[in-house]
Amino acid sequence: MGTGMGGLVAAQRLSKHxxxxVSLERDARPQLPPAGGNAAAVDGPSAVHNGRPGVPQFNFIHALLGRGGAILDDSFGPDYRSQLLxxxxxxxxxxxxxxxxxPPGTTFLRNPPGSAPPPGLPPMGMYSASRALLEGTARKLLERNPRVTVRYGARADGLAFSPDEGTGGRPAAVEGVTLAGGGAVVGADLVVDCSGRNTRVADWLAAAGWEAPPVSVVDAGVGYVSRHFRLSPESxxxxxxxxxxxxxSMYPHTQLAVIQRIEGGDFLVGVGGYGEDESGLPPHDDSALLPWVQHI
Structure with a gap:
């Protein structure tokens, strides 16, 4: 259940065994960003990359480190990173x-552009791209796998249990997933939940008689907002x-900003803050967001 990055890799790995x-995805099939980028304005917000209602952080800053790239190459064959580039x-x-x-203006750039890494340290590379491209590249490779079927617009609405009783009057086994909009059952020998923070599996298991696992919540008090931009030639x-x-910012200030160059000539700008109240968090309204960013 779920075809975010975790679900895509899980489906590919499971196909070897x-x-x-069958991968169930509640959203419609996302599209890869166009080769020319999504930006529609100069020094202004670009068209938002294809949203994913099931992925709350879809439009925020993403990057892929070298180890993650190696794992994706190993999962999808040696093509993932080359196709991403x-x-x-x-x-x-x-x-x-x-x-x-x-601020107030100290810049740390570890080495001049084009120079070698510090002595004794290997190059530290990361792959810079939007979440749409990182996920879309894996999705394209998964859909080529003849053992995998991805069903888009298929929202899981519960688990299907065996009619046999196990200990404590509970069902003996999970035998599949029931779908919303009619209750059709997708049978399975193994059900893997990759639906992330929106998962309802614990509730479904508790309703069937299993004890719900304990939940710990840590509120970090962090908030962030992102926008896509196409910069002018001067910028x-x-x-x-x-x-x-x-x-x-340095303490006691709690704001930060990241500008990331991504595909198609776009730049992804993310701003955030943290604190015990909302005073340090960025506003979501565009008219209030620009003054907040200029303050940083």
């Missing part, structure tokens, strides 16, 4: 292409040689 894997993703050297700025020139810019 099962004859048939061919579709517009960028391989960024953390040592030379990421700037960290701490792009100022960002030349820098693929990511991180601006962070």
């Amino acid at each position: 099962f004859d048939e894997v 061919a579709a517009g993703g960028r391989l960024v050297d953390w040592f030379t292409e990421v700037s960290i700025v701490v 792009q020139h100022r960002m030349e040689g820098t693929h990511a810019l991180v601006a962070t």
